[in-house]
Amino acid sequence: MKRNVLIIGAGGVAQVVAHKCAQNNDILGELHIASRTRAKCDAIIEGVVAKGAMKVPGTFSSHAVDAMDSAAVAALIRDTGAEIVINVGSSFVNMTVLDACLETGAAYIDTAIHEDPKKICEAPPWYGNYEWKKRDLCAAKGVTAILGAGFDPGVVNAYARFAADQMDEVTSIDIVDINAGSHGRYFATNFDPEINFREFTGTVYSWQNGGWQENAMFEVGQDWDLPVVGTCRAYLSGHDEVHSLAANYPKADVRFWMGFGAHYINVFTVLKNLGLLSEQPVKTAEGLEVVPLKVVKAVLPDPASLAPDYTGKTCIGDVVKGVKDGKPVELFVYNVADHKEAYEEVGSQGISYTAGVPVVAAAMLVASGEWDAKTMKNVEELDPKPFLTILDRIGLPTRVQIGGLGGEDRAWNA
Amino acid sequence: MKRNVLIIGAGGVAQVVAHKCAQNNDILGELHIASRTRAKCDAIIEGVVAKGAMKVPGTFSSHAVDAMDSAAVAALIRDTGAEIVINVGSSFVNMTVLDACLETGAAYIDTAIHEDPKKICEAPPWYGNYEWKKRDLCAAKGVTAILGAGFDPGVVNAYARFAADQMDEVTSIDIVDINAGSHGRYFATNFDPEINFREFTGTVYSWQNGGWQENAMFEVGQDWDLPVVGTCRAYLSGHDEVHSLAANYPKADVRFWMGFGAHYINVFTVLKNLGLLSEQPVKTAEGLEVVPLKVVKAVLPDPASLAPDYTGKTCIGDVVKGVKDGKPVELFVYNVADHKEAYEEVGSQGISYTAGVPVVAAAMLVASGEWDAKTMKNVEELDPKPFLTILDRIGLPTRVQIGGLGGEDRAWNA
Known part of the structure; x- marks a missing residue:
């Protein structure tokens, strides 16, 4: 059982994630959202409040963070008490955010593979270049990391x-x-x-x-x-x-x-x-x-x-x-x-919606323990049935x- | 009768101008070429020498100049003793080069209209926005300025x-x-x-x-x-x-x-x-x-x-x-x-060739006095016959x- 979510990022997908987290805050607990520009986070929270999306009374706070700075992300995880980090920031920040989760023990979930801004389409398998190099460390530390839990991948x-x-x-x-x-x-x-x-x-x-x-x-x-x-x-x-x-x-x-x-x-x-x-x-x-x-x-x-x-x-x-x-x-x-x-x-277009809803379903399964794998997993390595069951209910049947x-x-x- | 030419610019058209000036240096006198990057000028001169293009023995020197700096251009005109300036630099430098000619008395010839880098297609007639504002001053000072003497315009x-x-x-x-x-x-x-x-x-x-x-x-x-x-x-x-x-x-x-x-x-x-x-x-x-x-x-x-x-x-x-x-x-x-x-x-493609050859024909007519108008002229205000006669001979019949x-x-x- 894990509670309290920190969303990294404040783009179109983050907006969907924020709404869906709010709609399920009875399961997810306190909500936080952080990006380089705090005003973008505030705008998203205002939208959530305007829609009356919070299922039960609770907090939804904004923070400014440079997600490329792993220590800053770790400090924010500790400050907020988040046990689940949903990373929907740029694909360039995966590894620094994952490192912060390894440092703090929070579960990590993302929707797209890590990329080096200077490189395009590296040698396959792509996960082998970055994420999977941390798999043993996740297992050793018992840290849950669910990779690529949007729609595709996810x-x-x-x-x-x-x-x-x-x-x-x-x-x-x-x-x-x-x-x-x-x-x-x-x-x-x-x-x-x-x-x-x-x-x-x-x-x-x-x-x-x-x-x-x-x-x-x-x-x-x-x-x-x-x-x-x-x-x-x-x-x-x-x-x-x-x-x-x-x-x-x-x-x-x-x-x-x-x-x-x-x-x-x-x-x-x-x-x-x-x-x-x-x-x-x-x-x-x-x-x-x-x-x-x-x-x-x-x-x-x-x-x-x-x-x-x-x-x-x-x-x-x-x-x-x-x-x-x-x-x-x-x-x-x-x-x-x-x-x-x-x-x-949720005020977003369908491409953001299909990417953002599943990662919240994954977070709910981490919260419930069903997907709290204590190691690194790609989505096909986890039981699909509870995932599809939640997706049916929250908008993607x-x-x-x-x-x-x-x-x-x-x-x-x- | 005017002699000695300063070419401003070192792009494709400048290369054609350099070759054609060299081929007619008996009429044009000493040759100079200047641009922000002196190495580009040197490369052009090397090409001219390699082709054996100089009709009679003479000088062809390179110089570094910021053509946006009118005083620097005027100083270069004085230093070189150029009585004819062929401006084939960027369209953004026409007015500073023209001002340098007004300052020194050298004849000015260009191939394209002045442009402000921040504006596109200003109110017609375009010449009225910049060049023609200096027409009275050219006449008062007896300075020859021939506008748009490439192929089109020209x-x-x-x-x-x-x-x-x-x-x-x-x-x-x-x-x-x-x-x-x-x-x-x-x-x-x-x-x-x-x-x-x-x-x-x-x-x-x-x-x-x-x-x-x-x-x-x-x-x-x-x-x-x-x-x-x-x-x-x-x-x-x-x-x-x-x-x-x-x-x-x-x-x-x-x-x-x-x-x-x-x-x-x-x-x-x-x-x-x-x-x-x-x-x-x-x-x-x-x-x-x-x-x-x-x-x-x-x-x-x-x-x-x-x-x-x-x-x-x-x-x-x-x-x-x-x-x-x-x-x-x-x-x-x-x-x-x-x-x-x-x-x-001349080592250039046809578009540079058609733009560069005519401006040298115009310079030759300024040198001979036939087009040394002592005021500002667009090409259609000058007798076309000597121009077409030279063009027949130097490559554009x-x-x-x-x-x-x-x-x-x-x-x-x-």
């Missing part, structure tokens, strides 16, 4: 485990992520442009035939006929969960497919070919050193600003194939979320199509 | 005057600029990207029906069937020469058309819509203030680097319509230049199609 890992548990052998896991929503802008990314573009500028790693396969972004495309959103084209992409699922299901092919429209691909291709998505600094004629990608981020809309006008739905799920009793079996496990409903509930895409459609636990 | 102004001199009344001047060459890169601008894009991000001004008409870039397109390069699509664009020709031929419609392929337009549209062509600074998440356009410039190929692989031709000319003896008349006055030939002669595009084709002076 829920999709639980979907893979849920499907795999019904098979004798898994032969392939294809994760398909389609955002069929519309934000009405010329161009915008749905989360931090810097992280968003970094996903697509490097080598696309997939796990096939027992080894890492390398492709270029947009090299391999496939149409998927999905529930609610219809037929959408998705492209083989690099993504965190491929790197843990490949380790846990090494005999299965593990691929991640992300949907893109022609306009997104055109803008991305122009920016990439010009060198404007580079994370390496260039020097202007006036001698100013600047990272092009950071300038692109500066001119693009703030992802949080898209929420009020966002309409349409997302469909994210796993096509899992395998063998059961000697026969081929197939399941599609998925969720459909709605941008407008997300905005009405899971459905299954039996026999694969287009098969008999029912609730996961029907 | 040669096309002389073409307009040459055609107009054969008519009783001019009804329209359509300048068409087609670069049908290929540089083999994903995307590049043919001269300084900052200046190149600035031309197309603001209002497109044309002079029609006796007034300024405003359009957006790429709003008005037209196919032109031109000699050598064939049918090309060109778009109504803002350009310097429209602003002086409209003042000198106020009864004629004056339009400038620039050719663009679909790929250029796509890249430009993406960059512009994202805000990456803005000259106004943005602030990155880290608090760094940076002008997006300067970052785009930093990632694009250096225009000078395109020269070795550039193939194909340019066609630039004036379709001039008018009335002679009560009957409608039409002339197309034009030049065709070749990228590869330009590179072989003029041809005419009688009756307009597709008419009988002959040398301008046949």
